Structure formats: structure tokens, C-alpha cells
Amino acid sequence: xxxxxxxxxxxxxxxxxxxxxxxxxxxxxxxxxxxxxxxxxxxxxxxxxxxxxxxxxxxxxxxxxxxxxxxxxxxxxxxxxxxxxxxxxxxxxxxxxxxxxxxxxxxxxxxxxxx
Amino acid sequence: xxxxxxxxxxxxxxxxxxxxxxxxxxxxxxxxxxxxxxxxxxxxxxxxxxxxxxxxxxxxxxxxxxxxxxxxxxxxxxxxxxxxxxxxxxxxxxxxxxxxxxxxxxxxxxxxxxxx
Numbered sequence: 001x002x003x004x005x006x007x008x009x010x011x012x013x014x015x016x017x018x019x020x021x022x023x024x025x026x027x028x029x030x031x032x033x034x035x036x037x038x039x040x041x042x043x044x045x046x047x048x049x050x051x052x053x054x055x056x057x058x059x060x061x062x063x064x065x066x067x068x069x070x071x072x073x074x075x076x077x078x079x080x081x082x083x084x085x086x087x088x089x090x091x092x093x094x095x096x097x098x099x100x101x102x103x104x105x106x107x108x109x110x111x112x113x114x115x
Numbered sequence: 116x117x118x119x120x121x122x123x124x125x126x127x128x129x130x131x132x133x134x135x136x137x138x139x140x141x142x143x144x145x146x147x148x149x150x151x152x153x154x155x156x157x158x159x160x161x162x163x164x165x166x167x168x169x170x171x172x173x174x175x176x177x178x179x180x181x182x183x184x185x186x187x188x189x190x191x192x193x194x195x196x197x198x199x200x201x202x203x204x205x206x207x208x209x210x211x212x213x214x215x216x217x218x219x220x221x222x223x224x225x226x227x228x229x230x231x
Contacts, residue, residue, distance in 0.1 A: 034219070043121070043208045043222040044159070089158060093220075102149065103210075103220055105158045 004092050006106025014114050019077040021109045023090035026071065032095030033066065034103070035075045038087045047088070048075070051095070080113045087111070117143050119211045121223025128199055128230055136194045136226045138209035145211035148192035149220070150184060153206040165192055199230040 005024045013019050023033075031052055036044035050057045050064040050073065057064045063076040077084055090106040118141040128134050138148060147166050151159040163179075165171035165186035173179045181203075183195040192211070196203055209223040 036222075041206075041225065041227065043225040045222065046219060049219070102161055102164060108156075108158050110156070 004090060004104050004106045006090050006109060008109060009107065010110040010112070012112045012114065013080050015080065015082060017080050017113075019080045019084070019111055019113070020074060021088055021090070021111070022072065022074045023092075023106050024070075024072045025092050025104075027092070027104075028071070029094050030092040030104075032093045033064070033073050034091050035062075035064065036089045036091065038089065038108075044089060077111075080111075082113045082115050085111055085113050117211075117213065117219070117221040119145075119209065119221045119223045121209050121226060123226060124224060125227045126229070128228070130200055130230055131198055133195055133197045134199055134228060136196075136207055136209070136228075138192045138194070138211065138223050140190050140211045140213075140221070143211075143213045143221075144189035145192070146189065146214045147212045148184075148186050149210040149212075150182075150192075150194050151208045151210065153208060153225075155206075159208060162194075196228065199228070201230045204228055204230045 007022050034049035035047045037047045038044045048059050048062045050066050052068050055066050061078045066073045088109045091103040093103045094101045120139045122137050150162045152162050153159050161174050162177045163171040163173045163184050165184050167186050167189050171184035186192040208225045210220050
């Protein structure tokens with residue numbers, strides 16, 4: 001029940017295209033859904049996050065779509081650029097419970113944006 | 116924004132020696148620290164969770180005598196890999212969270228440990 005399933009495992013898009021990564025969760029107690037971007041040899045960096053009281057959040061070229069009834073959320077990267085090539089992880093947690101609530105990570109998606 | 120500094124970024128040690136990795140929250144008080152291990156092309160695997168002033172809680176399968184975690188202050192947590200062996204070679208990442216319920220999870224830049 002703690003798992004977060006992420007797909008696809010890898011994704012190749014052309015510059016200017018839309019990259020879409022999907023995640024599904026089981027635990028209905030999760031109330032915080034962040035996406036992280038990780039470059040080789042670096043720690044994950046928060047890209048964008050959403051709480052379940054909204055269905056969509058947009059920050060620049062990055063958008064999270066959230067479907068509470070389906071227990072799914074996705075990351076859309078518009079106008080994808082070669083610099084977006086990285087590994088993306090979705091995650092989920094019981095955010096406000098305590099500061100000790102752990103993040104449960106998806107398996108990761110290796111995104112390659114071709115010039 | 117919240118910043119977590121992790122050092123060293125890379126370390127090479129001989130088999131049988133111990134290595135200490137530091138994780139500092141620079142501009143907030145980290146009441147909880149998380150330590151992760153990451154293998155190539157895999158997701159982050161939580162090793163342990165520590166709250167300031169308390170003993171760390173280790174995940175199933177993680178040897179607490181091999182991976183010593185200290186969280187003695189609100190700005191510093193350390194992970195010591197004791198009697199390191201080549202199979203301990205990995206990428207170790209810390210993450211910190213502050214006292215307030217709306218504090219997010221801030222990650223360090225990671226430490227590449229190579230045991231030779």
C-alpha cells in the first residue's frame with residue numbers, strides 16, 4: 001500500500017515536444033505529491049509539488065495533473081529542452097502528519113530530449 | 116529557500132576503514148533527517164530516519180551497526196559507514212525536514228562512496 005508506481009522507465013522526446021510521466025499510488029492517506037529532478041551525481045531537486053485539494057498546478061513549463069479518484073498524478077513538461085534531460089522521480093507522503101513522514105518514491109524515469 | 120549541505124561529495128576509502136558523511140541544514144532547523152542509498156539507475160532507498168536528539172529508526176535490512184547515524188543537533192546529522200567493504204560503494208543522499216508542518220523535504224547533493 002506504500003508503493004508508488006511510475007511509468008515509463010525511459011522516455012525520449014524531441015526538442016520542443018511534450019514529456020509526460022505518470023505515477024499511481026495506493027495509499028489514500030498520502031496528501032503531498034512532489035516531483036524531483038535528478039542529474040547524474042547530484043541529489044534530487046524539487047521541481048514542483050501538489051496537494052490533493054487541487055487538480056492541476058503549473059509552474060513555468062512544468063505542470064502536475066492530479067486525479068484523486070483514480071489515485072494518479074502526472075508531470076507534463078512543455079517545450080522540452082535538451083537541458084531537461086535527467087531522471088525524474090515522483091513521490092508521495094503524508095505531508096502534514098509530522099516532520100518525520102517519509103517520502104515514498106517512484107522507480108524513476110530517464111528523460112532524454114534530443115536537440 | 117532551504118539549503119542542505121552534504122560533504123564530502125566524493126570519497127574513496129580502503130576496505131575495512133570507516134567513513135563519515137555530514138549533512139547540514141544551513142538556514143533552517145532540521146528536526147528530521149532522512150538518509151538514502153541509491154544504486155545506479157535505481158530509485159532512492161530509505162536507509163533510516165532520525166529525529167534530533169533521538170536514536171535513528173532503521174529500515175528493515177539496514178545494518179544499524181554498520182551505518183551509524185547521529186543527529187545530535189538541529190543542523191547536523193552524520194552517517195558513518197563502519198568497516199566499509201566494496202559492496203558498500205554507492206551514492207548516499209541525505210534529506211532534511213524542518214519543524215513546521217509546511218516544510219518540504221530538502222535534499223543534499225549526495226556523496227559518492229567508493230570502497231577499494
